[in-house]
Amino acid sequence: MKFLLLFFIFMVLLWQWRHAREQKVKRSERNNAPAPGTIEMVRCAQCGVHLPATDALKGTNGLYCSALHRQAREP
Numbered sequence: 001m002k003f004l005l006l007f008f009i010f011m012v013l014l015w016q017w018r019h020a021r022e023q024k025v026k027r028s029e030r031n032n033a034p035a036p037g038t039i040e041m042v043r044c045a046q047c048g049v050h051l052p053a054t055d056a057l058k059g060t061n062g063l064y065c066s067a068l069h070r071q072a073r074e075p
């Protein structure tokens with residue numbers, strides 16, 4: 001009977017430990033995910049203006065706001 005009680009206590013503690021660990025993982029996943037409706041912003045390597053990453057032009061030295069700035073930085 002004594003061992004059964006110890007086993008029961010052990011199982012309850014194990015369940016609580018696993019539950020707390022799952023909650024911690026869920027909380028960290030929620031904090032790392034971007035909020036819905038947010039847009040990733042990037043900085044132009046030439047003028048420093050911030051613009052949406054989808055509108056940025058890729059160059060060999062970074063991202064640019066326009067073809068003119070890309071040309072000015074990367075002739």
Ligand SMILES: [Zn+2]
Pocket residue numbers: 044045046047048049064065066069
């Ligand atoms: Zn620019």
